[in-house]
Amino acid sequence: xxxxxxxxxVAPVAPAAPIIPNASWRQASVEDQQVALAQAxxxxxxxxxxxxxxxxxxxxxxxxxxxxxxxQKVSDMMSHLCGTRLTMPAEWYLAEFKSKRISEAALAKAxxxxxxxxxxxxxxxxxxxxxxxxARFMLLTDALDAQRxxxxxxxxxxxxxxxxxxxxxxxxxxxxARWKLTHATSLYVAWREIASYDNGPSLFTGIDGIADRIAAxxxxxxxxxxxxxxxxxxxxxxxxxxFTALLLSINGWAAWCAYLNWQAxxxxxxxxHLQQLLAxxxxxxxxxxxxxxxxxxxxxxxxxxxxxxxxxxxxYDWIWQDALExxxxxxxxxxxxxxxxxxxESTKSARPAMQAVFCIDVRSERMRxxxxxxxxxxxxxxxxGFFGLPIEYLPFAGxxxxxxxxxxxxxxxxxxxxxxxxxxTQNLFAQRRLRLGVAxxxxxxxxxxxxxxxxxxxxxxxxxxxxxxxxxxxxKEKAADTAxxxxxxxxxxxxxxxxxxxDESIDLVAGILRAMSMTSDFAPVILLVGHGSQTANNxxxxxxxxxxxxxQTGEVNARVLAHLLNxxxxxxxxxxxxxxxxxxxxxxxxxHNTTTDEIRLFDVQDDVKKxxxxxxxxxxxxxxxxxxxxxxxxxxxxxxxKPEALMESMRERAGDWSQxxxxxxxxxxxxxxxxxxxxxxxxxxxxxxxxxxxxHAEDAGNAVLEQILTxxxxxxxxxxxxxxxxxxxxxxxxxxxxxxHNVVGGHIGVFEGNGxxxxxxxxxxxxxxxxxxxxxxxxLSVWMEAPRDIISGIVHKHEKLWQLVDGGxxxxxxxxxxxxxxxRYVKSTENGDAAHQWVLESAQV
Numbered sequence: 001x002x003x004x005x006x007x008x009x010v011a012p013v014a015p016a017a018p019i020i021p022n023a024s025w026r027q028a029s030v031e032d033q034q035v036a037l038a039q040a041x042x043x044x045x046x047x048x049x050x051x052x053x054x055x056x057x058x059x060x061x062x063x064x065x066x067x068x069x070x071x072q073k074v075s076d077m078m079s080h081l082c083g084t085r086l087t088m089p090a091e092w093y094l095a096e097f098k099s100k101r102i103s104e105a106a107l108a109k110a111x112x113x114x115x116x117x118x119x120x121x122x123x124x125x126x127x128x129x130x131x132x133x134x135a136r137f138m139l140l141t142d143a144l145d146a147q148r149x150x151x152x153x154x155x156x157x158x159x160x161x162x163x164x165x166x167x168x169x170x171x172x173x174x175x176x177a178r179w180k181l182t183h184a185t186s187l188y189v190a191w192r193e194i195a196s197y198d199n200g201p202s203l204f205t206g207i208d209g210i211a212d213r214i215a216a217x218x219x220x221x222x223x224x225x226x227x228x229x230x231x232x233x234x235x236x237x238x239x240x241x242x243f244t245a246l247l248l249s250i251n252g253w254a255a256w257c258a259y260l261n262w263q264a265x266x267x268x269x270x271x272x273h274l275q276q277l278l279a280x281x282x283x284x285x286x287x288x289x290x291x292x293x294x295x296x297x298x299x300x301x302x303x304x305x306x307x308x309x310x311x312x313x314x315x316y317d318w319i320w321q322d323a324l325e326x327x328x329x330x331x332x333x334x335x336x337x338x339x340x341x342x343x344x345e346s347t348k349s350a351r352p353a354m355q356a357v358f359c360i361d362v363r364s365e366r367m368r369x370x371x372x373x374x375x376x377x378x379x380x381x382x383x384x385g386f387f388g389l390p391i392e393y394l395p396f397a398g399x400x401x402x403x404x405x406x407x408x409x410x411x412x413x414x415x416x417x418x419x420x421x422x423x424x425t426q427n428l429f430a431q432r433r434l435r436l437g438v439a440x441x442x443x444x445x446x447x448x449x450x451x452x453x454x455x456x457x458x459x460x461x462x463x464x465x466x467x468x469x470x471x472x473x474x475x476k477e478k479a480a481d482t483a484x485x486x487x488x489x490x491x492x493x494x495x496x497x498x499x500x501x502x503d504e505s506i507d508l509v510a511g512i513l514r515a516m517s518m519t520s521d522f523a524p525v526i527l528l529v530g531h532g533s534q535t536a537n538n539x540x541x542x543x544x545x546x547x548x549x550x551x552q553t554g555e556v557n558a559r560v561l562a563h564l565l566n567x568x569x570x571x572x573x574x575x576x577x578x579x580x581x582x583x584x585x586x587x588x589x590x591x592h593n594t595t596t597d598e599i600r601l602f603d604v605q606d607d608v609k610k611x612x613x614x615x616x617x618x619x620x621x622x623x624x625x626x627x628x629x630x631x632x633x634x635x636x637x638x639x640x641x642k643p644e645a646l647m648e649s650m651r652e653r654a655g656d657w658s659q660x661x662x663x664x665x666x667x668x669x670x671x672x673x674x675x676x677x678x679x680x681x682x683x684x685x686x687x688x689x690x691x692x693x694x695x696h697a698e699d700a701g702n703a704v705l706e707q708i709l710t711x712x713x714x715x716x717x718x719x720x721x722x723x724x725x726x727x728x729x730x731x732x733x734x735x736x737x738x739x740x741h742n743v744v745g746g747h748i749g750v751f752e753g754n755g756x757x758x759x760x761x762x763x764x765x766x767x768x769x770x771x772x773x774x775x776x777x778x779x780l781s782v783w784m785e786a787p788r789d790i791i792s793g794i795v796h797k798h799e800k801l802w803q804l805v806d807g808g809x810x811x812x813x814x815x816x817x818x819x820x821x822x823x824r825y826v827k828s829t830e831n832g833d834a835a836h837q838w839v840l841e842s843a844q845v
Contacts, residue, residue, distance in 0.1 A: 032236075033236055036236035036239060037226060037236070037239060040243055041278065044243035044246075044247055044278065045275060045278065046065050047066060047247070048247055048254045048274060049063065049255060050255055050258040050262040051252070051256055051259055051749065051758075052259060052551065053259070053747045053748055054540065054542060054743065054750070055551070055747045056552070057543040058406075058543070058551050059666075059722035059723070059762075060407075060718050061721035061722065061725070062255070062721070062722070062725050062733050062760065062761065064718070067800065067807060068803050069807060070806075071779070072318050072808065073807075074086065074807075075087065075318070080135065080137050081241070081245045081248055082137075082249065082251075084729045084732045084733070085728055085729055086728055086729075088320075088728055090127050090128075090317060090320065093317070093320035093323075093324065094124065094127070096324060097323075101327065101776075102323045103326075103327045103330070105330075106323040106324075106326035106327040107120055107123070107323040109326055110319045110323035110326060114315050114318070114319050114322070116319075123316075123319070127320075137245050137305060138305035139249060139305075140232070140285040140286075140289050141155075141157045141249075141285060142305075143289075143297055143301035144156045144288055144294075144297060145157060147294070147297070153206065154204050154205065156205055156207075157249065159201055159204045159205055160201075160284045161249070161756055162755045162756055163195070163198075163201055164250055164253060164280060164284070164757075165253065165755050165756050166755055167194065167195070167280075168187075168277070169744050169751075171187055171190060171191075172745050172748055173745040173748075174745050174747060174748065186276060187273055187277065187280070188220070188221035188224070188279050188280055189220075191280050192214060192217055192283075195211065195214045196211050196212070198211055202291075207292050209291045210288070214283070214287055217287070221272075221275060221278075221279035221280075224279045224282065224283055225275075225279050228283060228286045229282075231286055232286060233302065243278060243282075246281045246282060246285070249281065250277065250281055250757055251757065252757040252760050253277060253757060254274060255760050256758055257274035258274055260273050260274075262407075266409075266410035267410065289301075324776070324778065325778050325781065325811065328670055328776075328778055332671060332781070332783070333822050333841055335680075335685075336679065336680070336683075336820070338682060350377075351521065351524075352378065352521070352523040353375065353377035353378060353524070353525075353616075354375075354377070354378050354523050354524070354525045354526070354617055355378075355380070355381065355522070355525075356371060356381070356527040356529055357381045357382075357383055357387075357516060357518070357526070358380060358529050358531075358592070359385030359529070359530060359531050359546060359554060359592075360382045360383065360548075360672075360691055361385060361531060361546065361547075361548075361594075361666065362666050362669045362687050362688055362689060362690055363592075363594045363665075363666065363687055364691070365685050365687050366597075366628045366631060366632075367529075367592060367597065367599075367628060368691065369685075370625075370627040370631075375620060379523070379677070380677065381516060381518060381693045382690075382691040382692045383515070383692065383693065384406075384692075384711070384712050384715070385530055385531060385546040385547075385549055385557070386404060386405045386548040386549050387512065387558060387561045388511065388516075388561075389405065389413070389512075389557050389560060389561060390409060390410075390411055390412040391403075391404050391412075391413045391414065391497070391556075391557065391560065392413075392414055393414075393556045394414060394416050395481045396428075396493055397428075401414060402552065403552075404549045405548070406550065406711065413497055413500060415496065415497055416495070416496065417494065417495050417496075418494060418496055419492040419493055419494065424492070425492075425493075428485075428489055495560050495563075496560065497564070502573065503573070505570055506573035509564050509565060509574065510574055510579060512561065513574075513579055514698075515704050515707060517676075517694060517698055517699075519578070519579050519698065520579075522585045523585065524584055524610075524613060525585075525586050525588060525613050525614070525617055526565075526585060526586070526587050526588070527590050527599075527617070528558040528565075528587060528588070528589050528590065529554075529558065529589075529591070529592050529599060530546060530553055530556075530557055530592070531546055531591065531594050532546065532553025532554065532555065532594070533545055533594050533595050533654075534595045534655070534662075535595065535662040536655050536656060536657040536659070537657035537658070538662065538738075539741055539743050540738070540750075540762070540763060540766070543665065543762070544594065544595075544662075544663060547719055548715060553591060554591065555591045558589035558590060558591065561589070562588060562603065563589075565587040586610050588601055588603070588614070588617075589601070589602040590602065590621075595654040595662050596625075596629075596647070597625040597629050597650070599625065601617075601618070626643050629646050629647065630643075630646065633646060635664060636653070636661070636663075636664075638650075660739060660765040661765050661769070664774055666723060667723065667766065667767060667774045667775040668687070669688055669689075669716075669719060669723060669780075670720070670778040671685070671689035671782075671783065672689065672690040672713055672780055672783070673783045674705075674708050674712075674782075674783070674784050675693075675694055675783065675784070676694070676695050690712070690716045692708055692712055694708060694785060696785060696787070696817050697817070702790050702794070705790065705791070709784070709791070709798070709801060710794075710798050710801060713782055713801075713810075714800070716780060716782075720779065720780040721779075721809070722761060722762060723762065723767070723775050723777070724778070725761060726761040726762035726766075727773060727775050727777045728777050730762075730764050730767070733760070733761045734763065734767070735752065735759035735763050735764075736752040736759055737752060737763070737764055737765070738763035738766075739765075740752050740753050741763070744758060779808070779809065779811060780810040780811070781810070781813065782810055782813065783813045783814075783815055783822070784813070784814055786815075786817065787817065788814045788825075791812070792825065795825075805825060805836075811824070811825075812825040813825070814838060821840060822840075822841040823838040823840055824838070824839050825838055826838075826839050
């Protein structure tokens with residue numbers, strides 16, 4: 001709905017006649033056309049990748065719906081359909097080459113792989129003489145804009161996007177708006193009813209009669225699509241391209257609707273909001289064209305809307321991109337070559353003093369490296385940050401459970417918080433419900449239109465103290481889970497699985513330990529370390545937390561698993577499965593604050609037997625944290641200082657409500673390595689690699705290998721492509737300037753400014769330091785230490801995984817477990833386009 005009041009006068013126009021299908025246009029049978037229409041709608045809607053809400057924000061490959069095509073073909077499609085790019089500008093690559101971040105050897109190899117015979121100098125000259133621009137597909141609103149004076153009139157495309165954005169923000173609102181839109185009808189019907197009284201679009205565009213023509217539209221979104229396609233003379237073979245272009249023009253809200261459908265699918269249901277959104281966008285095409293009273297506009301649009309998508313005449317940008325990735329891969333291969341063979345089991349050291357299991361998140365690579373440097377008797381492990389628990393968590397005295405597992409999966413178990421004293425737990429439950437209710441009532445009073453002015457008049461001066469405290473960089477934690485609870489009350493509560501038997505718990509834990517490659521040699525203290533960030537005034541804060549926990553911290557998962565592993569009855573059951581955990585082994589849950597690099601331990605207050613060992617553990621963690629802070633400080637633009645001062649600066653940064661770059665998150669991620677830790681322990685991967693422990697010798701039946709390739713690798717790919725897309729074209733695939741963000745619908749997403757399309761992806765400040773890009777866009781390179789034939793067999797077994805490999809969305813390598821040689825999985829030049837082969841990779845490009 002337009003921001004302009006609909007009561008403003010417009011020039012009178014004749015009432016619009018209802019749209020009547022142009023039967024004479026039909027060339028195909030009605031049934032064939034309807035089938036083609038339904039199929040095209042489904043295909044176009046399936047192309048849209050979902051975006052998760054802010055409070056459950058996870059990274060997503062925005063081109064996930066296109067991975068059945070090669071990445072280079074999708075690049076051509078995006079250029080044609082919406083004018084975007086999947087690569088950096090040519091001048092950026094040239095600067096990387098001049099700064100030696102693209103090696104001459106890598107560039108020469110990439111040129112050859114693309115079938116060119118140019119030398120490097122000739123290639124660079126050819127790049128400067130070429131253009132990567134392609135013919136842009138034209139929507140009907142674009143055809144109208146081509147006839148308008150855009151220097152003095154708003155573009156029809158922008159008016160439509162704003163109108164749709166305002167309607168969707170009202171319709172999907174989940175608690176932010178005090179005056180809510182009723183949901184007695186559907187998204188489409190509500191839009192038709194409201195827009196038929198809104199004269200704002202006519203005022204903005206100067207096109208009269210828009211509201212009247214909207215009132216004459218069909219009653220259902222299905223009929224609208226059918227009728228408008230006939231009126232606009234869209235041929236069946238054009239449906240898919242046209243619908244896809246329409247959805248890409250409102251990609252943010254389309255992605256939100258795709259999320260609703262994704263969630264419905266996890267529950268075995270369906271959702272048609274995306275089809276309704278398509279109908280609304282299509283309706284605007286017809287309404288504006290019909291209202292313009294320009295009889296030739298549709299003909300002009302048909303003549304000039306753009307040719308079918310063709311592969312680019314040159315691939316210079318992708319040659320540069322390949323060369324950039326080859327340079328990085330060569331550096332990793334050189335490091336892997338230094339460790340010729342994994343350390344044999346027989347040469348392992350005595351029982352480790354401590355083990356620590358971290359999330360595979362790239363930020364954990366620094367912590368693992370720093371912790372291992374604290375003492376040679378420390379071993380670290382990498383595993384998915386949800387610790388294999390398929391759970392949702394109901395916060396204490398809360399009303400709604402939230403997922404604590406990857407967004408690709410649906411939860412199967414529920415976790416609740418309890419204490420040892422049942423009566424006190426029940427009393428605290430009632431008290432927290434009351435406290436939260438009072439807080440919510442006060443918030444409603446503070447923000448309601450009828451009382452807002454009175455609130456300011458009454459409390460304005462005293463409320464200023466809140467602003468002063470915020471300006472002083474308060475670092476007090478304000479998590480929703482801990483609101484209305486004192487510190488002592490929080491400490492009494494422990495998250496546990498609800499309604500699960502002992503046998504089921506034993507099976508669950510045994511599977512997790514095997515997936516971790518931890519079935520023997522247990523240390524006296526084993527940390528299970530989740531991670532989370534600490535920021536203030538940051539709508540995208542969840543995006544800095546654990547992606548494997550659906551944008552939450554890993555605290556709940558780590559504490560639940562530690563509780564299970566410390567139970568005597570579960571350990572007894574594990575022995576029957578060949579996993580003997582010593583009686584003196586204590587599992588301790590921890591949380592890595594990735595903003596300050598501090599690790600907090602949980603649920604160890606009463607363990608008097610381990611006091612000395614836990615003190616040593618805390619000392620090791622403190623040493624490791626200081627090493628990382630010193631390593632990270634230059635990347636944050638922070639001067640070198642004494643340890644205490646640096647710690648305080650990091651804490652202040654975490655609590656500063658004006659800080660737009662509290663940490664870099666997963667910026668610069670580029671690799672996924674699944675191998676024994678000995679393979680990479682000597683390497684400094686600079687926080688750029690997901691590290692997953694995997695020992696093929698212990699993986700009977702290759703079940704763990706298959707699980708890694710089909711779950712953690714896909715999650716890492718989503719993260720990698722989210723950062724990639726938000727860097728190569730932040731205007732379309734990123735969320736822009738976070739200083740201008742306004743939260744929409746309570747937690748749905750953000751506008752950049754006061755309206756327009758929903759902004760998806762990462763803010764510019766998460767990728768750029770103000771002078772240069774912090775993230776280098778590289779497609780994920782995956783190294784798996786396992787036999788090549790087994791890896792390729794798993795890849796061919798799973799369609800999505802095969803599409804990612806075959807289409808060039810990621811790079812796949814095998815590390816030979818016997819000799820340590822690295823092989824690359826490449827398309828065969830001899831056996832057809834669909835055939836692949838393993839090629840020995842040289843440590844030198």
